[in-house]
Amino acid sequence: MKRRVINLFSLFAILAMVVSCGNVKQSNNSIINTDDLKQRISVLASDDFQGRFPGTIGEEKTIKYLEEQFKLVGAQPGNGQSYFQEVPLIQITSDQIMKLKIKGAKEELLLNFSEDFIGGTPQPIENIDITNSELVFVGFGINAPDYGWNDYAGVDVKGKMVIALVNDPGFYDSSLFKGKNMTYYGRWIYKYEEAARQGAAGVILVHETEAASYPWGVVQNSWSGTRFYLADNIVTKSGLKFQSWVTKESANRIFDLAGVNYEKALQDAAKKGFAAQQLNLNASIGFKNSVKYINSKNVVALIPGTDLSDEYIIYTAHWDHFGVNPKFKGDSILNGALDNATGTAALVEMARVFNSQEIKPKRSILLMAVTCEEQGLLGSQFYAENPIYPLNKTVAVINMDALNIFGKTKDMSISGLGYSELDDYAVEVLKAHNRYAAADPKPERGGYYRSDHFSFAKVGVPSINMGFGVDNIEHGKQWSMDTMGKWISENYHKPTDNYEPNIWKFDGMVEDLTVYFELGYKLSMIGEFPNWRDGVFYKAKRDEMMNK
Ligand SMILES: [Zn+2]
Known part of the structure; x- marks a missing residue:
């Protein structure tokens, strides 16, 4: 009986469509x-x-x-x-005179905002101060049960800074994930969210033009100045205090400081069984923010x-x-x-x-x-x-x-x-x-x-x-x-x-x-x-x- 109703209904629908065309x-x-x-x-x-x-x-x-x-x-x-739906947002503008300091056993590296890295905080607080936080290389920063892949397996990154690659392993090895078809795990938003879930204090993403599909200039333009967050979101509620991108050149310098070859590290990260790696480096950053709470609006109209x-x-x-x-x-x-x-x-x-x-x-x-x-x-x-x-x-x-x-x-x-x-x-x-x-x-x-x-x-x-x-x-x-x-x-x-x-x-x-x-x-x-x-x-x- 039920089926009959559906069929009849579909018939009307088709008829209506034919007529309407x-x-x-x-x-x-x-x-x-x-x-x-x-x-x-x-x-x-x-x-x-x-x-x-x-x-x-x-x-x-x-x-x-x-x-x-x-x-x-x-x-x-x-x-x-x-005609409006209010969207409560936190608007955070971070001071751009910040410098990212990476300290190795003997030397240290000072990275400049915009030229070498960009960054800010998802936390609605005035002062961010991270001092000598351990730096851990977490490969692609992916925890994907559906692909049997966990870059965070066996490593505790709570309160630490992680450095991760953009895109997913499929970009480098077509037999992994969905090959060149980027999965959600390849997106920068996901990487920040996952690091937040893992309890990290900060994230440094390595920009690669090919893998990100846009040049450094786009990162600079999109991340300089103000960032918005939904007032209610998992990243702001976590302990993640710093999210950033570095240029590939900066990444090379960071890995050099650790005595690790960046290209080799990238290749290893794209192999199944990759294990996160302590770089024996410490990262420090401090900056001020201005925080505003605003209601932006979606505009909605109905026929x-x-x-x-x-x-x-x-x-x-x-x-x-x-x-x-x-x-x-x-x-x-x-x-x-x-x-x-x-x-x-x-x-x-x-x-x-x-x-x-x-x-x-x-x-x-x-x-x-x-x-x-x-x-x-x-x-x-x-x-x-x-x-x-x-x-x-x-x-x-x-x-x-x-x-x-x-x-x-x-x-x-x-x-x-x-x-x-x-x-x-x-x-x-x-x-x-x-x-x-x-x-x-x-x-x-x-x-x-x-x-x-x-x-x-x-x-x-x-x-x-x-x-x-x-x-x-x-x-x-x-x-x-x-x-x-x-x-x-x-x-x-x-x-x-x-x-x-x-x-x-x-x-x-x-x-x-x-x-x-x-x-x-x-x-x-x-x-x-x-x-x-x-x-x-x-x-x-x-x-x-x-x-x-
Ligand atoms: Zn658009």
């Missing part, structure tokens, strides 16, 4: 209004918005603008009577569904960027036009398009512009841990972070392609447009963990991060890879990520947005809850919440 409103052959989209990007990326840094006038302007825009396109408040209005499809895009950094002479505003005024503007456009459908979505659509993505996915993590709508009623999350500005492509990339059944729906939508899904071209960059969909995956909600295709219709793949590589090295997280209406191509962006929309629309019309595939780490959590 013919009814998607078309104007200028596109459902997307390019002029409105451009206008919103230009406002969000304007100097007036000051680089949209959380807790500043830039935030105030951004969230006010988004509220206005959501109202304008007829989206309702997503949190009771409000209520019809028959299945208590089930939700969430679109996410982070509104925040890096604000103003006086370190950059001349233009010091990091406007974050591509990253992520594009995705944020698109949220409003999605709301408008959903609202203008003749056949309304059955499931509700939640448009969520999250804060503090650039600070470690904090806004989305906060929502995932404090959801407004039950997670077991949340069907899917579709993330938009940086839209295509290089022209039409045959493909769109899906990071973690094949992890969940959502990908099948995305593939179908792409197919209908004679396009195809491609795996993330550089999975070793850990793209899967680097935007807000991951905060939802972590708690079990199926989420999808679609992005740039590389199969450019006009110029081909190599051109795309080269062009993107060039864009990243010149503009990523720099003041030159500006809105360039005369350089950017919008035709590809509009096509991609059509796919984002149709995917969400399709998911809003079905009766099923797409799940993670068997063997995917996040599935157990989803199964557990769905069986409650």
Whole structure:
């Protein structure tokens, strides 16, 4: 009997989908209004918005603008009577005149901030003082029962300083972990969390351009000055007082001081059975911090569904960027036009398009512009841990972070392609447009963990991060890879990520947005809850919440 009901239901769903396809409103052959989209990007990326840094006038302007825009396109408040969800944060600004001292048996090493290392504290306290803390090399700093790997086995790092490598052993040996496909254990956030769980007093991560997938300059820009933490998080609650990165050159000098060859140490760390190593060095650091408690905001807007209005499809895009950094002479505003005024503007456009459908979505659509993505996915993590709508009623999350500005492509990339059944729906939508899904071209960059969909995956909600295709219709793949590589090295997280209406191509962006929309629309019309595939780490959590 039960089965019959489900079948009948699916039939209606399919019927509704077929009918609805013919009814998607078309104007200028596109459902997307390019002029409105451009206008919103230009406002969000304007100097007036000051680089949209959380807790500043830039935030105030951004969230006010988004509220206005959501109202304008007829989206309702997503949190009771409000368009906002408050995200309590601790904002810590560490003094940058600090020096990291490493003492060996005979000599010592003094490392300079920015040039040799960057660092700060997750603790909301004014003075950090670590004196002669033992330094332990913990390989990749990974404790992964699912891969039978524990770099902390047999070593007590309580109150000590650990030095660890970025990425995971699979980066160096394809038979380990997931090979070049970086696992969560390869992320810097994980390494700090694990060190905190182990009771370490400090962490020094070694930066390697290849393994981290970005140059030292990106670390400098992202870590200089203020850092944010969720008011309630495991790192702040632990004894971890210092988290830092050192350049590879600095790492070489530290290991030299210990009489250990760094390259050899790295090779050993990537072998099964690696054991943590006392370096017989002591590390000291002291610095002052200013601490502020602020409430930043996620912006949430709702397009209520019809028959299945208590089930939700969430679109996410982070509104925040890096604000103003006086370190950059001349233009010091990091406007974050591509990253992520594009995705944020698109949220409003999605709301408008959903609202203008003749056949309304059955499931509700939640448009969520999250804060503090650039600070470690904090806004989305906060929502995932404090959801407004039950997670077991949340069907899917579709993330938009940086839209295509290089022209039409045959493909769109899906990071973690094949992890969940959502990908099948995305593939179908792409197919209908004679396009195809491609795996993330550089999975070793850990793209899967680097935007807000991951905060939802972590708690079990199926989420999808679609992005740039590389199969450019006009110029081909190599051109795309080269062009993107060039864009990243010149503009990523720099003041030159500006809105360039005369350089950017919008035709590809509009096509991609059509796919984002149709995917969400399709998911809003079905009766099923797409799940993670068997063997995917996040599935157990989803199964557990769905069986409650
Ligand atoms: Zn981004």
